[in-house]
Amino acid sequence: MHAACEDRLGDLLPLLPHRFSEEELVQAVSTLIGRPIYVEARDMKGNFACGLRERYSDREVISFEINTSPLHRSQIVCHELAHILCGHKGSIRYSDIPSDDELADMIDWSVLGISARTSYEEQDEQEAELMASLIVQRMYRATVMPAKRPTAADERWNAMFT
């Protein structure tokens, strides 16, 4: 699983600079899959998940819990992006959601599949969390280490002493 995640990351990283933001990451994944990705902050208190990924035929929608720290939000968004990168279908169908559940109001009925970040019992969730950790780790390492193969002028200046 680790090797597969690294391989997928290998496809993604060439689309990103050494130091990249969450916005740049979302844009790169969107370019890779050829569909727009919408990221929304939501107050999910009372719901069972702190992150959701909704898969539609023409778009992807990611929701993350707003009432947590910026780093945690970033991990949640990366987790949902990882579902997209891994090609997960989403283990929850719209028909699985009880009609009186708050979630039913949040999600469009045309959704093809839903992934929710709750626990890591399912293999898809494990893979997405592992992939998210690898991405966030790259983001962190880029802040403490220069690029191994600098391409832009900024990266060359930052790498000049290493």
Added chain:
Amino acid sequence: MIRLITLGLPALLVAAALFWIRPRRDGQARPAHSGSTITMLLAWAVAIVGFHPGVQDAADDVTRDLAKLVSNVLMLVASVSVVSWLMFLNHEQAEARRRLRPRLAFLGAAVTVMTVAFFAVPADRRWSSEFTNTHWGQAPILLHVYTLAYVLVTGHATYDCLAQTWRRSSQSPWRVHRAGLRGAAIGCFFVLLYLAYKVVNAGASIAGVELFPGGPRCTTLVTPFRCSFSFTAPLLGVLLITAGLTVPALLWPAAKLLRRRWERKTAQDLLPLWTDVTAVRPQVVLRAVVIETDPDVVLHRRVVEVCDGILDLDNHRSRAIQRMATEAVERRGQAGTATGAAIVEAAVVAAAIEAARTGARDQDDPAPQATGESARAGDLRAEALWLRSVSQQYATNDIVRTAVAVQRQAAPTATAA
């Protein structure tokens, strides 16, 4: 002393060049600008050797003041090597080479002008001649043309270096890099100061004014020692440039070591909080997948799992406990401090863990999470620092222990706001 400097400094520069030539580990490619960095360091080493009394005497034995021409030409080559280095840092290799060509042509032209001017001036009218030393105002104009060509090339290279190192010194994300680049920029300033002196001295001479006592080569204006400024300023400049561009590279492995130690220690400090949070919320731990044991990965997972656990305990966060802890912190004069905020958050989390452990009812109006002030900037370091202070208070503070005791004794609904 001069012998020691003119051999010791080049030895340092050659050592710095060898540092850049060293084989890389972990399959890391040598940066594209390595070649230009090595060239620059070696060019400066050769240029400084040009000032060695042995070299100077050997050149002057051929013809009067040839040592000046030799050392000046070597300095020009060294200056252009700085321009080359900047080009390769700022541009792709092909583009850097394209931009470098006219500068090399400029260097060639300047060296030609200086050589022609040097040999066109009779030996008994050159800088060290008695006539020029005593009648500096009547020195041949070609000597000033020589100076002008020299100053134009060196000044352009130095200004370019100063502007870029200063600008980049504010952009680098690392403190040690910023300090090094600032040091190099200050070194460039000293070299420019020396060049300005050369220009003013030459200009004054053309105008027939002996502005600086001491003749064409050196001034005695600042100190009673001959050549103190004209020797010290460029030397100090070169030393600062060399140190500024080398010391950060030498410090980098130590900085890396310290960072890894900090990551390991912080992950360890998070353990009390992580252990208790994950005991009541085991689902937040990514157990099924073996992740690398690099300290940054361990720290990252620990921080995320603590965040997940705290978020999952949201419904057990008591406003009454939060209020009680806030009042206790105020009584101790820690209100409004980062430690005070960490104590309150630790108390609320500790009570929430206790509530989850005993199966207490959810809070009707849960207390919000602490913002952690500006510490929670969004990166791993900031978040880890905040959670580490919460974890430390969680493990040791008596306000936290009181909060747990209150939660334990209270009926499930009694702690609700």
